[in-house]
Amino acid sequence: xxxxxxxxxxxxxxxxxxxxxxxxxxxxxxxxxxxxxxxxxxxxxxxxxxxxxxxxxxxxxxxxxxxxxxxxxxxxxxxxxxxxxxxxxxxxxxxxxxxxxxxxxxxxxxxxxxxxxxxx
Amino acid sequence: xxxxxxxxxxxxxxxxxxxxxxxxxxxxxxxxxxxxxxxxxxxxxxxxxxxxxxxxxxxxxxxxxxxxxxxxxxxxxxxxxxxxxxxxxxxxxxxxxxxxxxxxxxxxxxxxxxxxx
Numbered sequence: 001x002x003x004x005x006x007x008x009x010x011x012x013x014x015x016x017x018x019x020x021x022x023x024x025x026x027x028x029x030x031x032x033x034x035x036x037x038x039x040x041x042x043x044x045x046x047x048x049x050x051x052x053x054x055x056x057x058x059x060x061x062x063x064x065x066x067x068x069x070x071x072x073x074x075x076x077x078x079x080x081x082x083x084x085x086x087x088x089x090x091x092x093x094x095x096x097x098x099x100x101x102x103x104x105x106x107x108x109x110x111x112x113x114x115x116x117x118x119x120x
Numbered sequence: 121x122x123x124x125x126x127x128x129x130x131x132x133x134x135x136x137x138x139x140x141x142x143x144x145x146x147x148x149x150x151x152x153x154x155x156x157x158x159x160x161x162x163x164x165x166x167x168x169x170x171x172x173x174x175x176x177x178x179x180x181x182x183x184x185x186x187x188x189x190x191x192x193x194x195x196x197x198x199x200x201x202x203x204x205x206x207x208x209x210x211x212x213x214x215x216x217x218x219x220x221x222x223x224x225x226x227x228x229x230x231x232x233x234x235x236x237x
Contacts, residue, residue, distance in 0.1 A: 035225070039161075045210060045228035089161055098175065103216035105151045107176055108226060110163040 002027045004094050006111035013082055014119050021077045021114045023092030029053075033095040033106060034068065034075045039113070040088040051075065082118045089113045123147050124229035126211050132235045133201060140197045141232045143211030151175075151216045152194035153226060154186060157208040169194055170216050201236045208233050 003026040013019045025034065036048040049059060051068050059066045063080045079086055091113045095106035124145045133139055145152065153176070154166040168176035169188040183199045198205060211229040 044230045047225055047227060050225050091163065103170060105170060105175065105216040106214065106226065108165060113161045
């Protein structure tokens with residue numbers, strides 16, 4: 001069975017600090033996808049990034065960067081120079097590929113979420 | 121303009137009532153999902169439909185019945201509501217791929233906050 005663990009339940013930092021959110025996953029699939037979603041206080045779920053199991057290149061998008069290491073089954077997320085607007089719950093998710101009627105689709109398993117609070 | 125929309129945004133009701141939550145997406149996707157987020161923020165998939173056909177059905181009480189009139193809509197009907205049904209329910213959609221073994225990103229609606237009294 002698939003499993004995603006976000007060991008940090010809550011993290012509190014001061015603005016401009018760098019912060020890394022950890023994500024470790026378990027799967028027996030060779031093809032899978034990893035995601036990060038952000039849930040701000042307003043409650044919606046905002047997609048941040050998708051990475052497939054064959055692409056271990058790290059990615060940077062502005063102040064956000066992601067480090068995917070298949071050898072340790074980790075997909076960590078770093079926010080550089082954090083800002084108050086980064087305060088949110090962040091979810092890491094793993095997707096297993098399912099097939100039905102000739103098409104493939106994903107079934108997401110979410111981690112428990114990490115509550116990030118950035119203080120001014 | 122909204123990609124995935126849900127109505128209502130808030131739902132407060134009494135135990136034993138029957139209620140429905142509606143979801144619509146204008147992204148042209150053919151796969152839709154319902155997720156439940158409990159009070160500890162844990163998100164778990166409940167159902168998924170692909171082109172109006174049920175493809176994922178997790179162990180959800182049969183008081184919950186999803187209905188997909190067309191591929192742009194996936195509604196959730198809940199009978200005999202219980203206190204434990206209080207949660208945030210999220211609808212999501214994605215585009216399935218023809219036998220390619222790929223996963224497309226799931227985009228989520230704003231959520232419906234259900235409170236059963």
